[in-house]
Amino acid sequence: MFEQIAFYFFSVLTIGLFLVAVFSKNVLYAMTSLASGMVVIAGFFFLVGADFLGVVQLIVYVGAVMALYAFGMMFFNVTKNLKEKTTSTGWVLIVGVTAALLMTLMFLGAINPDAIYASLPMSDKMTNPEAVGMALFTKYLVPFEVAAVMLLIAMIGGIVLAGKKMDTSLTDIKDEVLQLKDEE
Amino acid sequence: MESLVYIALFAPLLSSLFAGSFAMTPKKQFVGVVSSFLLFISFAASAILGYHLLVTNEPIHVKLMDWIAAGDLNISFGFIVDHVSVTMMFVVTLISTVVHVYSIGYMDHDKSFNRFFSYLSAFVFSMLILVMSDNFAGLFIGWEGVGVCSWLLIGFWYHKADVTRDINPSISPSWAANEAFIMNRIADLGMLVGLFIIYWNVGSLQYDVVFSAIPNMTQAVLTTAAMALFIGAMGKSAQFPLHTWLTDAMEGPTPVSALIHAATMVTAGVFLVIRANPIFALTPEVSYFIAALGTFVAFFAASMALVNRDLKRIIAFSTLSQLGYMFAAAGLGAYWIALFHLGAHAFFKALLFLGAGNVMHAMHDELDIFKMGGLKKAMRGTYLYMGLASLALAGIPPLAGFFSKDAIIETAFNEGSLILWATLVITAGMTAFYSFRQVFLTFHGDERYHEFGIHPHEMYKYVLVAMSPLAILAVIAGFFKDGFNDFIINLLPNYQMSEHTHHLALYLGLIVLAVAVSGILLAYIKYNKRLVRSEKTENGFIYKLLANQYYIPVLYEAVISKPYAELSKLMWKNVDMKIVDATVDAIAKFLYRSGDKSRGMQSGNLSNYLNWMAIGAIALLLVSILSLIAA
Amino acid sequence: MIGLNHYLILSGILFAIGLIGVLRRRNLLMLFFSTEIMLNAANVAFAAISSFYHDLTGQMFAFFIVAIAASEVAIGLGLLILVYKKENTLDLDDLASMKG
Numbered sequence: 001m002f003e004q005i006a007f008y009f010f011s012v013l014t015i016g017l018f019l020v021a022v023f024s025k026n027v028l029y030a031m032t033s034l035a036s037g038m039v040v041i042a043g044f045f046f047l048v049g050a051d052f053l054g055v056v057q058l059i060v061y062v063g064a065v066m067a068l069y070a071f072g073m074m075f076f077n078v079t080k081n082l083k084e085k086t087t088s089t090g091w092v093l094i095v096g097v098t099a100a101l102l103m104t105l106m107f108l109g110a111i112n113p114d115a116i117y118a119s120l121p122m123s124d125k126m127t128n129p130e131a132v133g134m135a136l137f138t139k140y141l142v143p144f145e146v147a148a149v150m151l152l153i154a155m156i157g158g159i160v161l162a163g164k165k166m167d168t169s170l171t172d173i174k175d176e177v178l179q180l181k182d183e184e
Numbered sequence: 185m186e187s188l189v190y191i192a193l194f195a196p197l198l199s200s201l202f203a204g205s206f207a208m209t210p211k212k213q214f215v216g217v218v219s220s221f222l223l224f225i226s227f228a229a230s231a232i233l234g235y236h237l238l239v240t241n242e243p244i245h246v247k248l249m250d251w252i253a254a255g256d257l258n259i260s261f262g263f264i265v266d267h268v269s270v271t272m273m274f275v276v277t278l279i280s281t282v283v284h285v286y287s288i289g290y291m292d293h294d295k296s297f298n299r300f301f302s303y304l305s306a307f308v309f310s311m312l313i314l315v316m317s318d319n320f321a322g323l324f325i326g327w328e329g330v331g332v333c334s335w336l337l338i339g340f341w342y343h344k345a346d347v348t349r350d351i352n353p354s355i356s357p358s359w360a361a362n363e364a365f366i367m368n369r370i371a372d373l374g375m376l377v378g379l380f381i382i383y384w385n386v387g388s389l390q391y392d393v394v395f396s397a398i399p400n401m402t403q404a405v406l407t408t409a410a411m412a413l414f415i416g417a418m419g420k421s422a423q424f425p426l427h428t429w430l431t432d433a434m435e436g437p438t439p440v441s442a443l444i445h446a447a448t449m450v451t452a453g454v455f456l457v458i459r460a461n462p463i464f465a466l467t468p469e470v471s472y473f474i475a476a477l478g479t480f481v482a483f484f485a486a487s488m489a490l491v492n493r494d495l496k497r498i499i500a501f502s503t504l505s506q507l508g509y510m511f512a513a514a515g516l517g518a519y520w521i522a523l524f525h526l527g528a529h530a531f532f533k534a535l536l537f538l539g540a541g542n543v544m545h546a547m548h549d550e551l552d553i554f555k556m557g558g559l560k561k562a563m564r565g566t567y568l569y570m571g572l573a574s575l576a577l578a579g580i581p582p583l584a585g586f587f588s589k590d591a592i593i594e595t596a597f598n599e600g601s602l603i604l605w606a607t608l609v610i611t612a613g614m615t616a617f618y619s620f621r622q623v624f625l626t627f628h629g630d631e632r633y634h635e636f637g638i639h640p641h642e643m644y645k646y647v648l649v650a651m652s653p654l655a656i657l658a659v660i661a662g663f664f665k666d667g668f669n670d671f672i673i674n675l676l677p678n679y680q681m682s683e684h685t686h687h688l689a690l691y692l693g694l695i696v697l698a699v700a701v702s703g704i705l706l707a708y709i710k711y712n713k714r715l716v717r718s719e720k721t722e723n724g725f726i727y728k729l730l731a732n733q734y735y736i737p738v739l740y741e742a743v744i745s746k747p748y749a750e751l752s753k754l755m756w757k758n759v760d761m762k763i764v765d766a767t768v769d770a771i772a773k774f775l776y777r778s779g780d781k782s783r784g785m786q787s788g789n790l791s792n793y794l795n796w797m798a799i800g801a802i803a804l805l806l807v808s809i810l811s812l813i814a815a
Numbered sequence: 816m817i818g819l820n821h822y823l824i825l826s827g828i829l830f831a832i833g834l835i836g837v838l839r840r841r842n843l844l845m846l847f848f849s850t851e852i853m854l855n856a857a858n859v860a861f862a863a864i865s866s867f868y869h870d871l872t873g874q875m876f877a878f879f880i881v882a883i884a885a886s887e888v889a890i891g892l893g894l895l896i897l898v899y900k901k902e903n904t905l906d907l908d909d910l911a912s913m914k915g
Contacts, residue, residue, distance in 0.1 A: 007817045011825050018829060018852050022836035027844060034848050041855050048822070048866035050874050053881075057858070060881050065851070065888050072892040073844075084841040084906055092838040095798050100831030102805040104823055106812070118870035132878070135871050147882040154886030161893025788911040791841050798838055 006047055014040045027073060035066045052129040072162075185236060186246050189265055192229035192273060193312050195222045196280070200305035203298050211297035216288035219301040223284045223308065227277035234270045241674055243267070245318060252321070259389060264318035267675040268523065271668075272315035272455060275527045276448050278657075279534045280308045282650055283443040286538050289647035290439055290545060300340065300437065307333035311448050315455060320379050320389040323456070327420065328372065330449045335365040337444060338436040353497075353737070354432035361436075364429040371419015371426055375456075378412030381405065395462040403467075410463050410470040413456060421453025421507045424481050428737050430504055434496040438541030441496060446503045446537050447530035454510040454526055461519045461676060475515025479596070479604045479611075482508030484734075486614040490621075491730045495540050495551045498622050502577060503533055505615060512608065513592040516599050518679040520672045524665060525588035532576035532584060532658035538651050539570035543626060546640035547633065553622055554715060558631035562640040565648040567627045569655050574623045576658045578616035579700050587662030590693050597692055598685040612696050616703030624711040632715065822863030829856035843895055843905040847888065854884045 017037035024030040038061040045054030120135055122128075136144050199222035203215050233244065243266035252259040265273070284304060291297050310333055314326025339361030346356040354360040383389055385405050386397045398406065417423070422430035433445045444450070457464055457474065464471050485504035492498045506529045513522035544551060546563055560567040576583035579590060589612065596605040633640065642648075669678070681689065710716075721727055732738065785796060833856060836849030858877040865873025899905055 003817055007821065014825075015828060015832065018832045021848055021852065022832055022839070022845075027842075030845065030848055034851065037852070038855065041859060044822075044825075044859050045862050048862050050862045050866060050877070053858075053862055053874050053877055056878065056881055060885050061851075061855075064885060068888050068892055069844075069847075072895060085908055089839065092835050095795070095802065095838055096831045096835035099798060099802050099805065099834055100827040102802065102809060103830065104827035106805065106809060116868055118868055118872075120871040120875070122869045122871055131871055132874060135875055136878070140875055143879060147879055151882060151886050154889040158889035158893040161890065162896045789907055790910070791838075791907045794846075795838055798834060 003047065006043070010040050010043045010047070013037075014044075031066070031069055031073065034069075035062055038062050038066070049128060051127070052132040068158075185233070185244050188229045188233055188236075189244055189246050189263055189316070190248075192226045192233065192277065193263065193309070193316060195226035195229070196305045196308035196312065198222055200302050200309060203305060204302035206298040207296075207302055209298060211295065213288070215298045215301055216284070216291075219305055220281065220284040220288065223277065223281040223305065226308070226312075227274075227281045230270065230273040230277045233265050234274050237265065237267060237270050238671060243675075256387060257383075259319060259321045261322065262318040262390075263316040263322075264391070265316065267672050268455075268458060269315045271523060271527060271672070273312060275530045276308065276311050276315065278653065279447045279530055280304070280311075280443055282654055283439045283534065283538070285650035286442075286541070286647050287437075287439040289644040289650075290541050291437065292644075294437075296340070300337075303333055303336045303340070304439070304443065307337065307444060307449070311452075314452055318391055320382065320391070320394070323459070324375065324379060327375070327416070327452060330444070330452065331365065331368045331372070331420075334368075334433070334444050334449055335361045337440040338364055338433045340437055340440065341435070349737070353494075353733075354435050357435040360429070360432035360434075364433050367426050367429045368419045371416050374412045374414075374419070375416025378409050378416060381409040381412060385409075391459070398462050398466060406463060407467045407470055410460075410467040413460055413463070414470060414474060417453030417456045417511075418477075419453070420456075421450050421511070422504055423453070423477055423507065423511065424484060425736075427481065427485070427504055428733070428740065431497050431500045431733070432737075434494070434500050438496065438537060438544055441500070442534045442537030442541065445500065446533040450503060450507060451510070451526045451530065454507065454514060454522055457511070457514045458519045458523050458526075458676065461514075464514070465517065465677065471515045471517065473515070475512045475596075475599075475601070475604060478508040478511025478513075478515055479607050480508070481505070482512065482611045483607050483614075484508075486611045486618065488730050488733050489618040490614060491727055492618075493552050493554050495543060495553050495556075495622065495626065496537070497551075498553075498618060499533070499536050499540055502536075502615060502619065505611060506533065506577075508611075509589060509592050509608070512604065513595055516595050516601070516604075517677070518592070518595040520669060520676045520679060521588065521591045521595060523672065523676070524668055525592060527668075528576075528584035528588040528658075528661045531654050531661055532573040535569055535651060535654040535658050536573035536577065538654070539566050539573060542566040542643040542647070543570075543640075545643055547638055550633075550636065550638065553625040554717075555632055555636055556626045557629040557633065557715065558627070559633075559640055560627040563627075563642045565642060569648075569651055570627070571623055572655055573658055574619040577619050578704060579612055579696060580616075580704075581697070582659075582662060584658050584661035586697075587665045590696055591665070593696055594681060594685060594689060594692055595679065597688075598681045609696055609699055613699035613703040616700040617707050620704045620707035621711055624707055625715060628712050630714040819863055819867040822867075823860055826856045826860035826863070829853075829859065832856075841907045843898070843907065843910075846907075847891055847895075851884060851888075854880055 014037050017033040017040065020033040021030045021037060024033065038057065042054045042057040042062070045051070045057055120139065122131060126134065199219040202222070203219050206212055206215050237243065243264055245264050246262065248261040248263065250258070251261045284301070287300060287304065291300050294300065307330060310326050310329025312326070314323055314330060317323045317326060339358045342358045342361075344356050344358075346359060349355060354363075379389065382394055385401055386394050388394060388397075401409075419426045430445060430450065434441050436445070464474070482505045485501045485508060489498050489501035489505065492501060506525070510522045510525050510529070513519075513525060542563060543556070543559065543566060546559065546566075547556060550556070572583070576585035579586045581587075593605060593608045593612065596608050685692070729735070785792070830853055833849045833851075833853030836852060837846055840846055840849065858880055861873040861877040861880070863873075865871060865877075895905065898910070902910060904910070
């Protein structure tokens with residue numbers, strides 16, 4: 001009962017929040033609702049018993065990714081509403097919904113539950129974080145290390161890309177130049 | 185012993201590659217020397233193999249590698265050195281060694297000296313593949329290989345321009361090369377059909393497998409296979425009606441004519457008949473046809489040689505004629521005699537050609553024997569060699585030609601085919617006449633070359649020395665007839681004359697000898713002193729007919745080449761341009777137009793791209809779902 | 816009772832929202848938001864399947880997707896800043912300089 005209530009509650013919440021994120025004209029609104037949606041997604045993870053993944057979701061998405069976005073937004077002017085020529089909503093709805101529908105159909109229809117076996121079965125003896133740790137550091141050790149290196153590279157790449165010409169502050173640039181840029 | 189087989193086979197390939205690597209550079213003397221040396225190694229290996237076979241009597245069978253293994257088809261690169269192939273190897277490598285050394289002198293002033301050696305060695309390699317292969321597929325590879333090398337070598341002076349038939353009957357080297365190649369392709373189709381028939385019925389192309397399976401085949405299949413194979417042999421050995429290419433092939437350098445178009449490649453057809461003798465032995469109709477055709481060609485070619493004025497063409501016609509003899513013997517079942525004549529003929533014919541090359545060299549590429557005469561003073565060595573070779577060709581004892589040719593004529597008598605016998609005897613007389621007509625016109629009589637401002641000189645000493653093995657063999661080869669018989673009947677069926685023929689052998693031999701000697705005498709009377717030309721004879725119908733090769737080349741051109749060209753033009757304009765080309769163009773235009781239309785998609789706007797990507801993903805999803813449903 | 820299908824349908828809906836965002840918006844930053852939504856939709860499906868089939872592999876997959884998403888954001892945001900510095904805009908309609 002509790003599970004049902006939680007599921008529907010979270011579902012409505014995420015769908016609503018993500019809709020706002022996608023359709024909002026204001027970047028701040030979009031970002032805030034995205035972050036909230038991520039938190040609720042973590043709720044789903046706890047609901048299905050993937051505790052470790054839920055925690056990671058909270059830390060990485062809500063913590064790190066959102067911090068990154070917020071940081072990035074400081075470079076842009078977010079006080080104004082976005083002025084963009086959006087593609088016609090009807091068309092987009094048709095395409096998006098068909099794609100999702102087809103994909104869901106495929107999963108629902110094509111998977112034969114009897115033919116599926118667990119390649120990494122869960123055991124009752126271990127809690128979820130324990131099991132995840134065991135898997136990560138045995139079977140998935142190499143991908144794990146590769147992912148670590150990838151994250152390191154991404155971090156360096158982010159610093160290098162964003163940090164270019166950091167030393168010349170925008171405030172130091174002469175007004176004429178900024179003016180020119182705005183007119184463009 | 186196995187390594188000797190490989191040495192004999194691959195030394196010429198090495199030589200070809202070595203010379204080929206210098207093909208684009210100016211003449212280098214050492215290329216010729218190295219090539220000749222490698223060929224000599226191959227010869228030595230062949231000789232040792234021959235000796236080994238003679239002593240132990242055990243064929244050597246080696247398998248280099250699997251070549252084609254697909255389903256039931258299993259063809260390996262295997263080589264067999266048995267009595268027949270070792271004979272061929274010996275003849276081929278010996279003559280090619282001599283010809284290589286000879287070419288160092290003959291091609292001395294040619295700017296494509298290195299390229300020439302590369303082709304020549306490549307030819308020897310192909311020829312060895314042909315004779316050594318242990319299956320029909322390998323034989324076919326060699327068969328095509330020698331065809332390509334022959335094409336390359338006939339057209340060696342490809343830069344010479346085309347002229348009309350009146351000036352040069354073979355138009356130009358490249359024309360002659362193409363003619364040879366195309367005629368051989370026509371015949372090769374027959375050969376391929378034969379191979380397919382054999383494979384279809386036996387399931388293998390290995391000689392031993394095929395021959396052991398022959399008793400299980402029906403007569404109809406055997407006859408068809410034998411005929412198809414013989415068509416292939418006809419092309420390579422230039423038998424009527426596919427004979428015109430051989431005389432035109434004389435456009436190639438003379439060493440090539442000696443090696444390829446006299447001694448070795450053109451005998452491949454005879455070799456094929458000998459190799460496949462179990463098939464031909466069981467198809468008497470085809471065999472008799474072969475004998476009859478061979479006899480006809482012997483006579484037919486000899487008649488054309490009677491009036492020809494071109495030194496090399498006369499020898500080419502005599503080659504044709506002698507090939508006819510070989511086929512006659514093979515067709516009558518005397519395979520070993522055919523092989524023996526093949527070997528003996530190779531020696532004296534190569535000698536004759538090389539001598540002709542010397543004369544050509546001395547006469548500054550003049551080939552008209554009416555413009556020569558009295559050359560024996562200037563060219564004593566060449567005179568000796570050509571005289572010897574002509575005596576051998578005419579069948580004068582004790583030279584090689586006598587023993588082999590006499591045996592063939594005797595065989596014809598023994599088989600009771602008196603018409604064949606008579607024709608062959610008359611041809612022997614004609615052979616003697618035209619060979620000595622040529623010798624006398626070239627070396628005896630008045631020195632007609634003075635008026636053309638030519639100062640003949642003898643060939644280099646080492647070239648003459650290099651030719652001596654051929655001369656010696658042309659003299660003594662006949663004495664090995666009985667020994668060769670004992671050797672070869674280990675593989676080939678023995679052919680014994682009947683008691684009756686045996687009694688008459690002496691008289692038969694005397695008849696042939698008398699005819700030959702009278703041919704020589706006739707030539708002596710007519711041409712020894714000086715050249716007397718009579719307008720009446722030369723304008724006579726028969727003379728004109730013979731001099732124009734029975735108008736067969738003209739006929740071929742009018743009946744086959746020209747209509748074919750017209751047909752091709754028609755097909756080109758109507759079928760190719762309007763159907764094939766138009767279809768291809770339509771496809772291209774469709775693609776071009778659709779590209780032009782869809783270019784708008786590439787707007788540079790990432791958002792548009794993403795939309796298209798989503799549509800593409802949907803399409804893929806749809807396809808996968810539909811395939812799931814269908815499955 | 817909530818079954819696997821519920822989760823999958825939810826995942827489909829979330830994915831559709833993300834996809835609609837990708838297709839509709841022209842602002843690069845908003846495109847990034849939308850891709851994050853799509854990645855999360857996939858993660859939900861993975862986690863649900865993992866739990867209903869008692870197989871940890873799904874969670875492992877989701878885990879790596881999170882790692883990839885994080886690095887994508889880091890690099891992508893860096894690139895965005897560069898683009899903004901150069902062009903002073905993030906609107907794709909104004910960035911269409913690759914017209915063929």
